Amino acid sequence: MSNRKCRIAVVAPASRLSPDVADKVRAVAGSLYPDERAEIFFHPQCFLSHGHFAGDDESRARAFLEVANDDNIDAVWFARGGYGSCRITEAVIRGLKEPARRKTYLGYSDTGTLLAALYRAGFEAVAHGPMVQDILREGGDAAIRRALAWMVDRAPKTLEPTVNGSNKTAAFNITVLSQLLGTPLQPDLDGHVLMLEEVSEAMYRIDRSLFHITSNPSIRRVAGIMLGRCSDVTANEPDFAMNEEEVARFWCDKSGIPWLGRADIGHDADNKIVPFGSSV
């Protein structure tokens, strides 16, 4: 633990944040770091509204690039998921400059699209973990503390327990990864332990997405798949007769990808940090 300040900029590449959520997170940061080592800047773009999104595509891309390319910012923290990252990823990647490489990026769910693209572009401190909006979950304070402890101190206790610094890892929402396959944003995950989680999808959709993911020739070169939590699984008509672990094991078996068990990630307050690559 150092005494260096960590300047964290929050942007919302997908859905909008409400100002009271920002206030709640500021309060948690203040109590956790009374020495103000965690300095959080909420970009005004977070609070814009444009249909489904936190501002139009241009506003969201511009805000991302402003903070990513700013040498005075140490970490870019995504406000929340929802939907919209894929609409700005191409513009973001095109506009990134050298200072962008020297910072941490943290998010999950829909913003996995950006994590994938940044990792593919060779960025070294990209991680899957809690976002600002997680403060609204039951026990959400813990998720915010974990995110901050990762960004500020790289605290080892924040990590998914199987992450050990020597294995290469990556984590994604199942649907979000599926929607990147076969596009120029698909990252090279050869030799990685791939952790996958899902929320609010019916079991037949989880099954279909895992067919998709495990049928991809590049994905077949991962070291193995670990399944995080699949929460709020919506009704399947008729009953699917397999649960998410049976489905994941089925597709691992069929594709020859090693099944490596369960991962401690998911759309919940317990969502642990998974760095992309082997840099811990």
Place this chain on the structure above:
Amino acid sequence: MSNRKCRIAVVAPASRLSPDVADKVRAVAGSLYPDERAEIFFHPQCFLSHGHFAGDDESRARAFLEVANDDNIDAVWFARGGYGSCRITEAVIRGLKEPARRKTYLGYSDTGTLLAALYRAGFEAVAHGPMVQDILREGGDAAIRRALAWMVDRAPKTLEPTVNGSNKTAAFNITVLSQLLGTPLQPDLDGHVLMLEEVSEAMYRIDRSLFHITSNPSIRRVAGIMLGRCSDVTANEPDFAMNEEEVARFWCDKSGIPWLGRADIGHDADNKIVPFGSSV
């Protein structure tokens, strides 16, 4: 119109059919072809039940191969969609023999996975169009008559109006095509007019799937995209502020794929026939 009999075999690669639906379709075929030129055989597999599916994966694959490889069958007609084709497609493609090439295949929705794989394997009479279960739709008799008129007589009036025999065409459900991208089942659609339709998805999902489809380098070589009907669009929270045509035009514009207007296909009784390739 010839006097030759058309022997049609119905199998259910995805969800199960109920026997009374089969009876209804037999009645329509009998009244349309009192000379019995349309001879429909419902494989008993159609009525099996195994969790989500019309029998387990092995039963569904075996039934498909029995009828596809039978020289006494002229057409394989899919009972219905739902979900499950992707689980058997690899086994089906592996097991196909020479007689399978000499017949018509007709279906849409989830069974688009099989159409894609058959077309990719060089089959020449693969088409997107009504299935047996469509008799349950309002005005569903017309869909059944259209399917039969295509399989029995290749009646030109059954075709989607822009299909002219010289342009190459293909049609898919948006989600089903998305879930094939980057897998060995993805067909080569270079130079094809690609017609897309959707049912029961929220607008943000349609947007995300069209991001996925139009970002694929191989799909970017299509002659253009036509949008069929997107029906029963589920609620988007907040309102998406774009309709399906605006979304499709947006992604065509962004990807450089020509926007070719609306197609007369969809999850409804008006769903016209779209042959894969240029064979009419």
